[in-house]
Amino acid sequence: MKIGEAARRAGVSIDTVRFYERRGVLPPVARRPSGYRVLTDAHVERITLARKLQALGFSLDEVVDALRAHDRGGATCESERWRLETVVDRIDAKIAELRRTRHDALTALEECRAGECRLV
Known part of the structure; x- marks a missing residue:
């Protein structure tokens, strides 16, 4: 899906998706030959989880650290x-x-x- 659809489904702005990608909240996002991002349901779920963690009081750095721990496995x-x-x-x-x-x-x-x- 394109970035606008992913943003809409996650309840965030397109700029938030871009920011999360730059900050490492999202794993690398594939791109089409045209340069457009191709996001998946997994990206939407990750954005949603990041927002929930921030709503609990996690800083963005803490969110990134927690997601990386999860990605490494064993968390x-x-x-x-x-x-x-x-x-x-x-x-x-x-x-x-x-x-x-x-x-x-x-x-x-x-x-x-x-x-x-x-x-x-």
Whole structure:
């Protein structure tokens, strides 16, 4: 299938498909003599998986590493669990930072209500 069809089926833009190809998310894509890419259902599935991993909080580099581990064979839930643990730890750290920031903003708001605004 052409790139537009693959992008449509994966729910991404054509530019995303091209970007994923450059970044190594996709394995090498065959080309027609005209230069047009020829993508397969496997490419669409891989794009969809990459998007799901990113939605879970994986960085693009982490997605590429996880896919390469899978491609090498032998990847199991047990051997790859650390990747999800890393994502969860990063999310927990962000939540903690947001809680601190919210607390500081609420404190500033209370001070402002009391006539001691930090903004002026």
